[in-house]
Amino acid sequence: MNAHQPPVAGQLARYASDPSRSRGRRIEEPAAPTRSAFQRDRDRVIHSTAFRRLVYKTQVFLNHEGDLFRTRLTHSLEVAQLGRSIARSLQLNEDLVEGISLAHDLGHTPFGHAGQDALNACLKSLPEDTDERRNGFEHNLQSLRVVDELEERYPGFDGLNLSFETREGILKHCSLANALLLEQKEPGGVGARFVHGGSPSLEAQLCNLADEIAYNAHDIDDGVRSGLLALEQLEDVPLFDEHRRAALKAYPGLKGRRLLFESIRLMLSEQVYDVIDTTRQRLEAAGAADAEEVRTLPTMVGFSDAMKSASNTLKSFLHKNLYRHPQVMDNTNRARQVVTDLFTLYLQLPAEMTDGALPEQSLARAVADHIAGMTDRFAIREHERLMGTSVFPPGIEPAHKPAQSVVVR
Numbered sequence: 001m002n003a004h005q006p007p008v009a010g011q012l013a014r015y016a017s018d019p020s021r022s023r024g025r026r027i028e029e030p031a032a033p034t035r036s037a038f039q040r041d042r043d044r045v046i047h048s049t050a051f052r053r054l055v056y057k058t059q060v061f062l063n064h065e066g067d068l069f070r071t072r073l074t075h076s077l078e079v080a081q082l083g084r085s086i087a088r089s090l091q092l093n094e095d096l097v098e099g100i101s102l103a104h105d106l107g108h109t110p111f112g113h114a115g116q117d118a119l120n121a122c123l124k125s126l127p128e129d130t131d132e133r134r135n136g137f138e139h140n141l142q143s144l145r146v147v148d149e150l151e152e153r154y155p156g157f158d159g160l161n162l163s164f165e166t167r168e169g170i171l172k173h174c175s176l177a178n179a180l181l182l183e184q185k186e187p188g189g190v191g192a193r194f195v196h197g198g199s200p201s202l203e204a205q206l207c208n209l210a211d212e213i214a215y216n217a218h219d220i221d222d223g224v225r226s227g228l229l230a231l232e233q234l235e236d237v238p239l240f241d242e243h244r245r246a247a248l249k250a251y252p253g254l255k256g257r258r259l260l261f262e263s264i265r266l267m268l269s270e271q272v273y274d275v276i277d278t279t280r281q282r283l284e285a286a287g288a289a290d291a292e293e294v295r296t297l298p299t300m301v302g303f304s305d306a307m308k309s310a311s312n313t314l315k316s317f318l319h320k321n322l323y324r325h326p327q328v329m330d331n332t333n334r335a336r337q338v339v340t341d342l343f344t345l346y347l348q349l350p351a352e353m354t355d356g357a358l359p360e361q362s363l364a365r366a367v368a369d370h371i372a373g374m375t376d377r378f379a380i381r382e383h384e385r386l387m388g389t390s391v392f393p394p395g396i397e398p399a400h401k402p403a404q405s406v407v408v409r
Contacts (some may be wrong), residue, residue: 100169107142
C-alpha cells in the first residue's frame with residue numbers, strides 16, 4: 001500500500017479521540033440517536049449565529065476589498081478540509097477535527113487581528129484594576145466564550161454546550177491569568193493544561209497546524225490576487241519556488257493564475273505528507289497507548305525540522321511583504337480606530353448597543369462581547385452612525401444612511 005494511501009474512514013487509531021469515551025458536556029444531555037458527540041458538536045457550530053457571521057469577517061483583506069478574498073468563514077472551511085484529510089491518514093477522529101476547525105475563529109473580532117489588538121488595548125487601558133483590564137481580550141478565549149456562554153439557541157443552557165474535547169481544541173492558546181480563571185470555574189477543565197502542563201488531543205494539535213498551513217497558502221493566493229505580492233517576489237521563498245519550478249517542469253509555458261494555483265497545490269501536498277510522515281514517526285516512537293496518554297507527551301503532530309524551517313521562512317516573508325504592506329497597514333490603522341471609537345462610545349452610552357449589556361458581567365466585558373460579535377460591515381456602519389463620520393475612504397457605503405449621530409469627544 002502506498003505510504004500515503006488513506007485507510008477506510010471511521011477506522012480509529014488507539015490514540016485517537018473516541019466519542020464514546022468523551023469527558024462529556026458541562027450540562028449533561030441524552031445522547032443523540034444517530035450522531036456521535038463530536039458530530040453533534042460540529043452540527044451545533046454550523047448552525048450557530050457566530051458561524052454565519054464569519055462570512056463577513058476579515059482574514060487579511062477587508063470584506064469590501066473584493067468578493068474572492070478569503071474571509072474567516074472560507075478560511076475555517078479550508079482548515080477543516082486540510083484537517084480532515086490529514087486526520088483520515090493518521091486514523092484520528094475526523095468529526096472532532098472538523099468541529100474544532102469550524103469553531104476555532106468564532107471569537108475573532110471584525111477586521112481580523114487589527115480588531116483584536118485594538119479591543120485588547122481598550123480593555124488594558126481601563127482606569128480601574130479589574131479582571132477586564134488585567135486579562136484583556138484573547139480571540140481563542142472569546143471563541144470559547146461564544147460556545148460556552150454567548151450563543152443563545154437552546155432553552156436549557158447558554159452557549160452550545162459542546163463536549164470537552166471540542167472546547168479544548170477551540171482554546172488553542174490562553175494566557176496563564178485567564179487559564180487560572182478558567183481553572184477556578186472548572187477545575188481540571190479546558191484551562192488545566194495551561195496551568196499544570198500537558199498537551200491537548202491529537203485532533204486539537206492537528207487543527208492548530210492545519211490552521212497555519214491553510215493561512216500561509218491562501219495568503220499567498222490573496223496577496224497575488226490583490227496585486228500586493230508579485231510571483232517574482234515569491235521566487236525568494238524556497239518552499240514556494242521549488243514547487244513553482246516543479247509546476248513549470250511538468251507544464252512548460254504555464255503562467256499566470258494557473259501557475260500560481262498549481263504551485264500552491266504542490267506546496268500544500270508536500271506539507272500535508274510531511275505532517276503525516278513526521279507525526280506517524282513520533283507516535284510510533286512514543287508508543288502512546290491511548291488518547292489520555294497523548295496528553296502526557298510533548299506535541300506529536302507537527303512538521304519535520306526541515307519543513308518547519310521552510311514554513312517559518314514563508315511566514316516571515318508574508319509578514320514583511322503582505323501583512324506589513326503600506327496598503328494593508330493603512331486599513332489596519334483605520335480598523336483600529338473604528339474599534340477604539342466604538343468601545344469608548346459604548347462605555348459612555350451602553351444603551352446604544354443594539355442588544356444591550358449582558359447580565360451578570362461587567363459593562364466593559366459586555367461592550368467587548370458586543371464589538372467582537374460584529375462583522376466588518378456592521379462595525380463600519382455603526383461607527384458612521386454613532387460618530388457621524390467614516391474613517392474609511394469614499395466608496396464603502398453603509399447599507400443605510402445614518403439617521404442620527406451620537407458624537408462623543
